[in-house]
Amino acid sequence: MKLSQKIEEKFFKIMMIFSTYFILVVLTIIIYSIFEKGIKAMSWEILTQIPKGGYYYGKGGGILNAILGSLALAFGATILAFIIGLPVALYINVFLIRHKKLVDIIRFLLDLVWGIPSIVYGAFGFSLMIFFGLQTSLLAGILTVTLFILPIMIRSMDEILRTVPIGLQEAAYSLGSNKSETAFKIFVRQSVSGIITAVLLSFGRAIGDAASVLFTAGYTDNLPNSLLEPVATLPLSIFFQLSSPVPEVQNRAYASALVLTVIILLVSLFSRGLGKRYHKTKINF
């Protein structure tokens, strides 16, 4: 081997190791800086109270409105997306299994929709709201976020459902079950763990996205008590508090960011744990 070749070999190997560890180090720095700033600013008051008068000038209160609002919004959207998404994923994999071209087109459309930025959904949701004469509200937020997480949910369920072996389907038919029974009783049970993962993934997306709720969910200092009223969300509360010039308010933004990050890390941990647990119901071939 020539010397130049040897140098090239070494050079690229070092670059590869460098970039791999670069990613890991950046991840550590992100987590560290969020936790370091967040824990310093964290207090019981922030977690359990709604903003009081003068909150945005540094007076007392907390972000309970945003925490509960975000949870309500994400739960609503996830449930709605599940109700629409699961049948679609099942239909593709049970009813259309012999029409490969059609399935490919549907998957392609879903991938297209997945790639659309969330701000576009926000703008679309906003124009729909104006069209129907709705105000910024929890309901409008839920509907918009549902559209946004729908392709994510369907495609991740689809990836699991397509691994269900054709033999299982044939066995179900031969025992006399019809197609929708096969779908909802056999396919769902066989892929519970994957479906849970898909749902939790979508939940994480729903709770973390700010651009789509910016126009549609509005913002309020009160707790959410009706579907037709505006609702506060964690990402927006971080954003608004951070743009304040008062240091106390900025500190609370760090605390809010910590809350959001912890929720998302918990969701991701949870999905790993549950995925393993429900693996037992699966029939292995």
Add this chain to the structure above:
Amino acid sequence: MYLLNRQQRHVVNYSWMIISLLFVAFLPFLLFLGLYLKSFLLIHDYSIMDLIFSKEWRPASGKFGFYPFIVGSVWVTILAMLISGPICLLTAIYVTQYTRKHFLRIMHPAIDILAGIPSVVYGLWGILVIVPFISKYLGPWLGVHTMGYSILAAAFVLAIMIIPFILNILIEIFKAIPVELKEAALSLGATPWQTIKHVLLRKALPGIIAAFGFGLARAFGETMAVLMVVGNVVRLPKSVFDPGYTLPALIANNYGEMLSIPKYDSALMFAALLLLVVSLFFNLVMHFFIVKYNKY
């Protein structure tokens, strides 16, 4: 025990499936139509070319030039890809070709966590770490005066954000290459790097292009994190240390006033339409690269 008999249940389930499927399949067209109708007022009065290439943005006097925003978006996106692309490619090659299997078991959770962090938190991190780094160290070191809130800061934050996205696709692509190809090259006396350069990279090229394209589309539409660190100044940036403004940031920043100025809401919906078209176009083109890749 059931309200309906078997046949009726089947009909209910079946129709619900069909309704949901039709809804989802028409969603992209619905989005396009909705935004097009809302921005029709603007497209009707101005030519699209004028809107895209005019530099003047003064909504109050009816001047809607999107050029500064488009330039800002393009700068931020391309710069982010230049940072993120090589890192992802090298990492994907390293973890699939050089390391043992259990290393991937460390990498996968790390990628998942990176992918799960919300964009607002990335923005916050950018303000805490990247912006001060650029204004206090990088700027003075290169002899440039900068606030820190700049195209470069946005590009860097964006680069980190799209790493998990691109890296996941790249790892799948490199894993899918048959090991025989690699073995054949190695047995002919090629060194590991030569094998990668002449065999693996050539084989994976359409897939790599697709991965970068998907990443590009994702970066182009990213809103909150960019909005928080890019500076939001309507001006053509002269260098990467200048503040800029991007299309998504334009929409997000001005939604509050959009109903107070005539045609302003139309203009913002036109910006959303532009984003939608760019995203659909890139995803469409890259899809064909992926199809081509799978056919090999």
